[in-house]
Each structure stands twice: as C-alpha cells, then as structure tokens.
Amino acid sequence: MGIGGWVDSSGDKYSRMVNNRASRAHFVQQVIGFIEKYGFTGLDLDWEFPSFPHKNSFSTPATASDKNGFSMLLAELSAVFKPRKLHLSAAVSPDSVVVDAAYDVPGLSQHLDWVGLMAYDYHGPWDRKTGHVAPLHHHNGDVSPRFNVDFSINYWLSKGLRKDKLVLGMPMYGKSFTLANPSNNGLNAPISGPGRGGPITNAGGTLAFYEICSSVKRYHWNIKRESDGSMGPYAFKGDQWVSYDDISDIKKKSELIKSMGLGGGMVWTPAFDDFKNTCGCGRYPLLTALSSTLNGGPAPHVRNCAS
Template sequence: MFKITVYLLLFITFSQATDKIVCYFSNWAETRPQIGRFDVEDIDPYLCTHLIYAFIGLNEDSTINILDYQNSIGNNAIRRFNNLRLINPELKTLIAIGGWTEGSERYSDMVSTLTTRSIFINSTIEFMETYGFDGFDLDWEYPNKRGGKPGDKENFIQLLAEMRPVFDERGWLLTAAVNAAYKSVNICYDVVGLNRYLDFINLMTYNLHGSWDNVTGHNAPLHPAENDWDMLLNVDSCVIDWIKRGASPEKLILGTGTYGKSFTLTNEKENSVNSPTLGAGELGPYTGEFGILGYYEICANILNGWTRSWDDTQLVPYAFNGNQWVGYDDVKSLQLKAEYAISKGLGGIMVWSVDTDDFNGICGEKSPLINQIKKTLNGI
C-alpha cells in the first residue's frame, strides 16, 4: 500500500514528461487463426502515441531485407499501417529492424566497418523515403551475444553516431529496443552512448523469467519476490540500473507485455512463485507458442476456471490450472507500472504488443491493458 501511495503522490509531478505510449505491432499476427487474427485495420490509431511495425531484417550485404514481402508490400500492410496517420495525424509510425529470430551475426558484421555501416545507412535512407515512416527502431538482439562479437558494443554506438545527423536532417526519430537485465547490459551496451544518440530507448523490462529457469517466475515483476533467486531481475531494479549507468529517465520507455510466460508444473499442488517446473507451458490456441500466452488467451482461461492469484510483493498476478501456470500483467498491475513510470520521470510506456491485448473484448473492454496505461498516463 505504501508503494502505491508514493506512486500516486508523485503522479502530478511527472505527468507531463511521461507521455509516450509506444506500441509494437507484430505483422505475423495477421496469420493467426480465428479470433487471434489481427490485421492492421484492427489497430486503434488513437490508442498509442507511437506505433512500431515489426519487423524488417538485414541482408548479408548490410542492406535492408523486407521480411514477409508478400504481406508487407504485396498486401500493402506497410502502406496501410502508415495510413493510420490519416485518421490520427498526431500518430507517429516507426519501422523496427531485427527481433529475436534475426539473431545477431549479420548485425555484428554490418557495424564492424565504415563501409558496411555506410551501406546500411544508405539502404535505410532509401527504405524510409520509399515507405514514409516517421522513425527507425533498432531491435538488435543482441550486441556481443547470439553470434555477435565483443566489438559490437563500441561499433553499435559508432553506427548511431553516423545515423544521427542523417536522421536529424530529415526529421526522423531514431530509437532502439534493448535488453533490460543487468547481465546483458554489461555485455551488450554502452548506455551513455545510447543515451547520447537515441531519441528514446525502449527498455524490454519483460522476459525476466521463463521456462529456462526451471521454476515458475513472473514475466515482468515490478519488485523482487521475497524468496527470489535473483533480486535484480525485476522492473524496478532494471530501471534503476539503466539510470545509474547514464540513461536519462525521460529517454527511457518502460516496456510492458500484453502476454504472459507460461510453465508446466512438476507438481500441480505446488503452484506459487518459484515452484519447480518441467518446462514451458502448453501452446496457446491462437498465439501457437510454447511458454507464451497472449492476454486474451489468459483472461479467457480465467473465465473458464483458472485460478487467479495476486502477488503482493511483486505487484503482479499469476494464474494456474492443473499443471499449467502463467505469470502475466493485467489492468491492475499495468496501472501500477504506469504510476511507477511517472514516479521515476520516465518518458512513457512501451507495449509488446497491440495484437495480444484483448483487442476483441472477449473478457470485457476492448484492449483493456493499453487503455489502462493510457488512462493512467492521462490522469484519468
């Protein structure tokens, strides 16, 4: 209760600064079955201040690779996406390059020399001018990891330094999505450099726990559990760490997830946080991935008999049924995270992604999670 009160007391102080709602759209959501299918036209153009189309990729020659060309270009998904600004002229649209499946090796090669960086920047200019985005989001996962090299940390900053004047000349936003956890920050990022050249930093303060832990853990706990095996794998610790390393609070956009990390319990009677697991949870019927459930799948499960619990220490919910367990965010926990972002003077809230919120209103209000973030940041 004390923490909640503090967030509310500080709300007014920072309400003007914490004004961005940066939402990713995963274009493969258009291929999900039945009620899981989410098209560009399902996006409410007034829900977020910034929309990011995910993803494009990188060719071996350091030029832009338009992934899923048939959908993005053939079906005009990119054009339709940017046309959302015709409905809401204040909306900003960005394109994201990278993502988990792209890996790191090609990005490491691209940043390694002046020649390959120049090829990439010229390709980026051509892409941006052709398709008319307002900004470019670098989602390299991750420098010096997953096929990357130690020089990535410095070379990434050099790339940004070379991109910055080009983007300033054209009035484009330059942003990046970054791993929030301290161990990865040590390996991957020069935080001061990122802060110098980026307009804002999308902090991926989620995926902090998952089936790789062998025990249940929340996707994005605001604070550590009392018996947490790593007291720094939580949203608050990540934010404090990034600020201590040199990130300006107003440039940090607090990442939130409209999905949960799921597990299969070893013993269904042991269903609290840090209970032993056999691995990832079962496939979601619409998202179709082991260990991940969209919020609309989770809230439907709760309506159909799953037990919901609230963790008073981590300030997040979790739910379970039989040997299945999921840690996720709901309206209550996202209100607290939005209030937390305000209390820290952060630039706003980032959401992955618009297409796994309850956009159909299966459980009530449409897109309740993002709507709650918007209400909180607007002081409603």
C-alpha cells in the same frame, strides 16, 4: 520502421555490419532510402544483443567490439536522421549483465530519441521453475535482485541514460509453464517444460492476455497474488501455470513512469491485448489502462479481467 527482433538477431550479420565502416555506411544509406521511399518517420533498432551470444544460436559468438560498433552506427544514423527530423530509437535488454556487455549507455543517451526498455521475460521455462514474466520489485524468493523492473530502470539511469529517454516496456502476454507436480503450484515450483500453446497463438511457453483472461473467465483458473505487491498475478489449473500483468499492474507501472519522469511506456504486443472484449473489460483494456494513466481519462474496470 523496425529492424531486428529475437529471431532476426541470431547469426552474425549485425555484428559484421557494425564492425565494418563501409558496411555501416551502406546500411545507413539503404535505411534512409527505404524510409524516404515509403514515408516512415524513423527507425527502431532491436538487436538482441550486441556483444552477447544469442541463446537460440550458440554458434553466434559474443564479439566484444559490437558494443563500440553499435554506438558508432547510432552516431552515424543520428547524423543523417536529425537534419531530416526522423526519429531514432532502440529496444534494449533489462538485464544488467547484458547492459554492461552490449551498450555504451552515454552514447545511446546522446544519439537516440528514446530507449525502449524490454522489461519482461525476466523469468520463463528456461529457469526450470515457475516465475513471473515482469515483476515490478524484487521478491524474497527470487534468485537474483536484478530480475525486476525497478532494478532495471535504476540500473540504466545509473549508467548514464537520461530518464526522459527511457520508455518502459510492459508485456501484453504471460509466460506459461507445465508443472512437474500440479499440487505444487506456487512461485519457484518445479516444472516439466513450457506451458501448452494457447488456442489462438499456439506458442508453447507464451499466452496472449486475451487467452489468459479467457481461461480465467471461462475455465475458472485459480488466481494468486503475492501479498507484498512485488509482481502481477499468476493463474493455474491442473498442470498449467501462467504469470502475467493485469490492468492493475499496467496502471501501477504507468504511475511509476509518471512519478519518475520517464519518457513513456511501450508494449509487446498490442495484438495480445483483449482487442475483442472477450473478457468483459472493454476492447484493449491493458492499452487503455496505460494510455488513461499517462494521459488522463477514464480507466477500464478490473472485474472479470484475469484479476
């Protein structure tokens, strides 16, 4: 069972709950009752983010005590989950600034079965220029050395998270942009706003992988990759531009999980993968790449899949 998410995290309800002992106890009691009634195997908490103002709700204050309150909530949940053999996890920010403000990392490492690192949305239309949604390594053109998967993993580990509890998140979507000048179509190009919504998802600034691979295959979007291999591809046509991870990038990140001895991989969201084999690489090619790399088995071919 999951609670939270970007939209649900606006407002102060989670802050008020974690900072009040009686409210925490009531929450724990209600969660246990709901889990046992409906047969769930655990709880994933996705509060975005403790002790940090919500970007979509500037009226939501940053409360420093959230950090300790969240850690206390996890300890209290863990105390009742473990005897029942229930799983407890949390989705967390990849940004070191948020990590320092929001999380008692040793406490999370102690009380959680795993920590889902949301290693995506490093860049988007809010930057007012093009950028990659989930770069694996730092790129010389990036404004900050911290906006990449490699930095985020190592920062969390340096703060005390057990590596076998870190589950690396990967995007099944791309961040899209509308170019200010279609002839200026590289990284860090000025934009006029988010990209147009896709034909199915209809969400400005975001395209599902199946929408991206369809645009590449059917409408012949141009694909570019940086020569240093620091990030996945980006594709563009006219004034529309999108960055994303393809099969080879998912495999590369999955291989990193194995080589570092991390806890595993997760995705947001399976519904954005090419579940109908629209683009000719089989059903769920990104999920298949993740699973086959971590568990062994045949990997999907890359041809004609937005690569």
